[in-house]
Amino acid sequence: MAEGTRTLGPGGGSVTPAKAATIYDVAQVAGVSHQTVSRFLKGFEGIRPETREKVVRALDELGYRPNLTARSLKSGLSHRIGALTHEISNVGPSRIAQGASAAAREAGYVLDLVSLDVRNSRAIEESLELITQFDLAGVLALSSTDEMTHAFETIEFRVPVYIDAEADDAVSNHLSDLTSVGMPALIAHLASLGHTRLVHIAGPVTWSAARNRIGAFDAAVEAQGLRSVGILSGDWSARSGYLAVSELPHLPDATAFVAANDQMALGVMLALKERGCRIPEDVSVVGIDDIPEAAFFDPPLTTLHIDFEAQARSSVHKLIAQIERTGTPRIGRPPAPQLVVRRSSGPAPGVAS
Structure with missing residues (x-):
């Protein structure tokens, strides 16, 4: 819009378009210095959480957009x-x-x-x-x-x-935490409940994440002295988890099913219920990802919380470090997966609770 141009207001009169917010406006609303706002927008991590929250609220309130041009x-x-x-x-x-x-x-x-x-x-x-x-x-x-x-x-x-x-060995990737921390915690949780025979429902083989989760499952099972009684194939969808179990002529002799993601775990749970299994009284089911709906499955799903947003931020800042030639990304390694215990996992059959 050219300078001096006006737009019509609600009553037909002319009004001057609102001026775009600046970092000084954001600083005033947040009650911080404009230098703090600038550091936040550049991804600087050394800002106190309460200050960061004030800046975020002010940015949202003012609809601030950086002048990239x-x-x-x-x-x-x-x-x-x-x-x-x-x-x-x-x-x-x-x-x-x-x-x-x-x-x-x-x-x-x-x-x-x-x-x-x-x-x-x-x-x-x-x-x-x-x-x-x-x-x-x-x-x-x-x-x-x-x-x-x-x-x-x-x-x-x-x-x-x-x-x-994600490399197949996952040594240098942030997702290696799933192998070294996440999956071992999930399998150790099942072992503590007396589970000894586990089935894994895997993702598609063309995904390196699926292959790594199979490897992590096998390694964690062996480390706990448990036994894998099968690997079933899925494609990450709830439907594939359902079909992987419902189409089996006979259920495997397993005390727990470990799905490579929460959606497949949802399908597994329905298929097991339709075959007369109670969860977790007869068999436990666990997943990976901790999607928002996992807490509302029937029963609520035990899973690993993966911070996808933090992984994305880490990757973006690694790229920006290349673009700006700063050498070191402003954001470090994302947090490791965290075990979230809910009611879909319980003592193995015959084990006192």
Whole structure:
């Protein structure tokens, strides 16, 4: 809108458009210095939680948006990040995308999300070719499948890129915490309840996360001196968890079912109930992820809480460290998975509670 242009108010009169909020406005509403607001927007972590909360409330109240055009003109650098992802309907990729968008915004960047079709290799190549033509500061490649990781590793990006992909050994990845901390805690919980024979419902084999969870399950079971009595296949959906159990000619001789994510655990629970099993009196069921609905399953689901948003923030700040050549990301390692015990896990049959 040109300077001096006015818009019509409710009564037909003209009113001057509201002026965009500045960091000084945010500072005044939050009761902090403008330097504090600036540090917050740049992702600085050394801000007290109560101060951070005041700034967040003020940003929301004023609808503050950083002036990226002015910043780009001043610095000569773009402040747009291209984020490449897939399977956005799944909980993990969806929450990671949300966390990445928030982290980019707080750091003064705009995140453009592109969801790719992993079933069409040509479509992946065309989308990657297209996004490399944009004026981007960097690219965040969020990969969970072999096809996506291969595509990201073969494309030549002309800007800094961070590929957030879980390696099969998971040694250097933040998701290694699932192997070293999370899964051992989940299996130790079942062992403490007297469970000795466990079944794992796995995700699709083209996902490195699924393969790592199988490996983590096997290692944790062996470490506790328990026995794995089967690996069933799923595709992360509740339907696949249901079919994995309901289509078995006979139920395995297991005291607990360990699903690779909460949605499959939901399907497993229904299939077991339809086959006459009580949960947890006859068999326990546990999951991984701690989706918001997990606390409202019937019974509420014991699971591992995965902080997807923190993982996304960590990845975004690793990319920004490359873009801004600061060397060290402003945000460190995300928290390890936490065991959340609910009523879907109980003493194994024959074990006194």
